[in-house]
Amino acid sequence: MDRRTLLKTCSVVAIEMMVNPSLFNKLLAQEKELYKAYQKTMLVKENGQPFSTSDIRPNTALLFFYPYASTPCYLINTGSEIKPAKIKLNIGKEYEFKGGIGKNKSIVAYSAICPHQWAYPNKDFSLINYYPPTEKSQATGKSGIIQCCAHMSVFDINNGGQVLEGPAEYPLAAIELIEENDIIYATGVIGPNQFGEFFDMYKSDLIAQYGNIRKAKEVLDKTIVMEVGKYVKEQIKC
Amino acid sequence: MLKNKLNVSRRDFLVGTAALSASTLINFQTSAYAKEERPSLASKKAKVVIIGGGYGGVSAAISLRKHNKDVDILLIEKNEFFISCPMSNLYIGDIMEYSKLCYPYNNLTVKHNIKVLHEEVDNVDLDKKVIYTNKSKIEYDFLVLSPGIDYDIKESQKEMLLYYPPAFKPGGEHLYLKKLLSEFEGGDIVMTAPSYPYRCPPAPYERAALVLNYLKRRNLKAKLYFLDENERPIINSEGFMNAYYELYKGYAEYITGATIKDIDYMKKVIKTSNGEFKFDIANIIPPMKASSLIEKIGLLEKGQKWVEVDTFTFETKVPNVFVIGDSARSFLPKSGFGANMQGKAVANIINERLTGKKYKQEELLMVVCYSMVSDKEAVMSETSFRLNLETKTVTPIHREDNTRKEVNVKRYHEWAKGLWREMFG
Numbered sequence: 001m002d003r004r005t006l007l008k009t010c011s012v013v014a015i016e017m018m019v020n021p022s023l024f025n026k027l028l029a030q031e032k033e034l035y036k037a038y039q040k041t042m043l044v045k046e047n048g049q050p051f052s053t054s055d056i057r058p059n060t061a062l063l064f065f066y067p068y069a070s071t072p073c074y075l076i077n078t079g080s081e082i083k084p085a086k087i088k089l090n091i092g093k094e095y096e097f098k099g100g101i102g103k104n105k106s107i108v109a110y111s112a113i114c115p116h117q118w119a120y121p122n123k124d125f126s127l128i129n130y131y132p133p134t135e136k137s138q139a140t141g142k143s144g145i146i147q148c149c150a151h152m153s154v155f156d157i158n159n160g161g162q163v164l165e166g167p168a169e170y171p172l173a174a175i176e177l178i179e180e181n182d183i184i185y186a187t188g189v190i191g192p193n194q195f196g197e198f199f200d201m202y203k204s205d206l207i208a209q210y211g212n213i214r215k216a217k218e219v220l221d222k223t224i225v226m227e228v229g230k231y232v233k234e235q236i237k238c
Numbered sequence: 239m240l241k242n243k244l245n246v247s248r249r250d251f252l253v254g255t256a257a258l259s260a261s262t263l264i265n266f267q268t269s270a271y272a273k274e275e276r277p278s279l280a281s282k283k284a285k286v287v288i289i290g291g292g293y294g295g296v297s298a299a300i301s302l303r304k305h306n307k308d309v310d311i312l313l314i315e316k317n318e319f320f321i322s323c324p325m326s327n328l329y330i331g332d333i334m335e336y337s338k339l340c341y342p343y344n345n346l347t348v349k350h351n352i353k354v355l356h357e358e359v360d361n362v363d364l365d366k367k368v369i370y371t372n373k374s375k376i377e378y379d380f381l382v383l384s385p386g387i388d389y390d391i392k393e394s395q396k397e398m399l400l401y402y403p404p405a406f407k408p409g410g411e412h413l414y415l416k417k418l419l420s421e422f423e424g425g426d427i428v429m430t431a432p433s434y435p436y437r438c439p440p441a442p443y444e445r446a447a448l449v450l451n452y453l454k455r456r457n458l459k460a461k462l463y464f465l466d467e468n469e470r471p472i473i474n475s476e477g478f479m480n481a482y483y484e485l486y487k488g489y490a491e492y493i494t495g496a497t498i499k500d501i502d503y504m505k506k507v508i509k510t511s512n513g514e515f516k517f518d519i520a521n522i523i524p525p526m527k528a529s530s531l532i533e534k535i536g537l538l539e540k541g542q543k544w545v546e547v548d549t550f551t552f553e554t555k556v557p558n559v560f561v562i563g564d565s566a567r568s569f570l571p572k573s574g575f576g577a578n579m580q581g582k583a584v585a586n587i588i589n590e591r592l593t594g595k596k597y598k599q600e601e602l603l604m605v606v607c608y609s610m611v612s613d614k615e616a617v618m619s620e621t622s623f624r625l626n627l628e629t630k631t632v633t634p635i636h637r638e639d640n641t642r643k644e645v646n647v648k649r650y651h652e653w654a655k656g657l658w659r660e661m662f663g
Binding site: 090091092114116117118119125127138139140149150151152165166167169200201234236238 | 305349575579582595597598602604606620622637639645648649652653655656657659660663
């Protein structure tokens with residue numbers, strides 16, 4: 001493409017956008033991605049030391065942020081093996097969930113943004129929480145799940161985050177974890193992620209918390225894994 | 239043939255005056271679109287028109303757009319902005335600002351490429367697939383009606399609604415009822431609840447609790463006579479009854495199975511099967527029925543209050559004409575959340591017909607309802623129906639949390655914010 005053609009193309013696009021702003025959305029509108037590689041991010045403890053698979057006890061969920069500084073995830077050790085699974089979406093598409101990592105293949109991570117209407121753990125409270133096999137949800141009687149107590153969506157963490165109950169149309173996005181020399185890294189997101197909606201819907205909240213959207217969208221080399229209760233004041237279960 | 243054919247002269251008049259505005263306003267193929275390199279496809283674009291910009295209509299529009307980037311979607315809503323009925327009891331009970339219930343429709347167009355037309359629908363010719371508004375004539379391929387409810391009262395009673403608004407439709411009714419309550423300095427209040435079905439099963443009970451809570455907070459010398467045509471609260475019965483008797487003793491008189499016989503709103507007396515009650519202010523919640531538009535266009539069977547639709551598709555007797563939300567007869571409790579779920583289900587059905595592809599074997603219709611029983615505590619319920627689209631079977635689940643709790647208030651707020659986020663965020 002020579003310079004003249006390029007300029008011409010750009011100006012046509014620009015003019016069309018002025019005429020019809022929705023064209024801009026149309027150009028951006030893409031099918032939801034089912035896998036996306038993000039920055040390879042090392043999981044670290046609060047003291048900055050690398051986080052290893054032995055640093056999470058069975059039946060526990062910890063919190064970290066990935067792939068962006070403001071997008072929360074749960075790191076979960078279920079205590080027993082989580083096998084790979086094929087996830088079928090109700091839009092006719094399929095993808096592979098890779099299963100757990102660690103000695104017992106029992107460690108997985110999921111995005112903590114509810115794919116229904118985007119509830120997420122914030123500093124004040126969290127309605128979307130992990131219920132280990134040792135703790136049954138009062139409402140649904142289920143355990144080994146992540147459940148959102150706003151609209152009662154229930155996700156199967158042993159099965160790639162698939163929806164077990166409730167109004168969510170998509171599974172929870174799984175975080176791709178790899179283990180190198182006993183250190184855990186997050187490398188990508190498996191399944192339909194909700195980050196576009198998250199940054200769009202919570203723009204003013206994120207600006208208030210992080211100062212600006214650029215900071216909220218910062219991609220991290222290292223991410224601190226912490227007790228959920230250290231970040232979230234109140235975990236609301238039901 | 240359908241009932242209620244349009245008056246020809248009126249139609250001609252409409253077509254004549256509306257021609258210009260219709261061709262400019264309603265022509266989906268804007269000049270920018272026409273420049274795209276798909277003119278033949280563009281001219282064949284299917285048009286989906288949705289009447290009613292409440293929980294059902296907005297959810298249907300947005301969900302359809304998520305499924306289908308190409309279809310033309312037009313939402314017709316007479317009001318310039320959305321006002322939520324869910325949570326409006328919190329405004330009446332003076333624990334929430336009214337502005338929190340209000341949202342503009344801009345993002346439907348800006349973010350989702352959905353045209354929004356603020357006009358009032360006069361009639362629909364279901365044979366010719368044409369909608370007539372107060373200004374335009376609009377053609378459609380698929381029609382989704384989500385026009386909500388009307389009050390089922392006699393013409394002679396309508397003036398009463400100005401004195402004592404039911405506040406089961408958003409806007410002025412809420413504002414005026416709140417004004418009545420804020421100017422109330424003590425005495426007797428009467429509230430009535432119609433026999434079910436009506437819009438939002440827990441709403442009258444939540445309102446009674448919040449009015450009582452308001453009286454108590456204000457330390458007013460007052461009594462609420464809550465006259466319920468039902469035998470007990472329709473939903474969260476235990477949670478509401480406990481609240482009335484444990485929190486509001488002395489303020490509350492809950493009279494069940496009380497059939498309303500006569501209301502003299504000038505003399506401020508209400509006659510029921512369980513006695514006569516005088517009042518200083520009242521909140522009369524009358525029986526309800528499908529929006530009168532539904533009846534006007536011939537979709538309501540004689541003597542029926544709600545529209546018969548297919549359980550699995552929400553389609554009416556007219557192909558590709560759907561009714562969702564409170565106007566439809568459904569096993570789902572009439573509610574904003576239910577309309578949101580129905581909107582998504584109907585969007586999926588329309589998309590399947592547009593693309594000729596079938597993805598879903600199952601559809602979930604669900605209602606989650608929260609109700610404040612005081613300014614600080616709430617109860618909740620959950621009703622869901624899992625529809626197997628292959629075997630045409632329905633699996634219901636109903637759960638209630640009747641223990642009033644502060645955490646349920648946080649859940650309630652996130653419940654509403656999530657819906658508003660999805661619809662207007």
